Amino acid sequence: MNDCIFCKIAAGEIPSFKVYEDDKVLAYLDINPFSPGHTLVIPKVHSSCLLDTGADTLATVMAAVRKVAAHLKTALPCDGFNILQNNGEAAGQTVKHLHFHIIPRYQGGALDFVPHPGDMAELAALADRLRFQ
Numbered sequence: 001m002n003d004c005i006f007c008k009i010a011a012g013e014i015p016s017f018k019v020y021e022d023d024k025v026l027a028y029l030d031i032n033p034f035s036p037g038h039t040l041v042i043p044k045v046h047s048s049c050l051l052d053t054g055a056d057t058l059a060t061v062m063a064a065v066r067k068v069a070a071h072l073k074t075a076l077p078c079d080g081f082n083i084l085q086n087n088g089e090a091a092g093q094t095v096k097h098l099h100f101h102i103i104p105r106y107q108g109g110a111l112d113f114v115p116h117p118g119d120m121a122e123l124a125a126l127a128d129r130l131r132f133q
Ligand code: AMP
Pocket: 005, 016, 028, 029, 030, 031, 032, 033, 040, 085, 086, 092, 093, 094, 095, 096, 115
């Protein structure tokens, strides 16, 4: 989709702090993380939200969400994680390309959903450390 920022990221036209990629899915750090390691997982093919996504694409993305979450748990490491997926402006969706948030959680740490503007150098270093195949 022409004006979709996540399509542009998927196509490599806009840089991202990539953590994981295969032929159908991309995962990258959120630039306004709720917690350290906050990662977005998207299908490369555009769909606007959950209800606009076919079952096959959804199954592929969910398998990737599981794979990336398992990796983050050991590689960060974190103690737990939330999966968040917003649908529609009323639900807080700001980017109209299906995406799943993986929000790492740390024992004794904050358990909120507040974005913190990320430090670009720190995000780059973290993505370099977390990237896997
Ligand atoms: P949502 O509110 O579910 O639509 O979440 C969209 C998320 O995308 C927000 O958490 C933003 O911080 C994040 N975001 C927007 N642009 C970028 C980008 N270029 N790279 C990484 N994350 C982004």
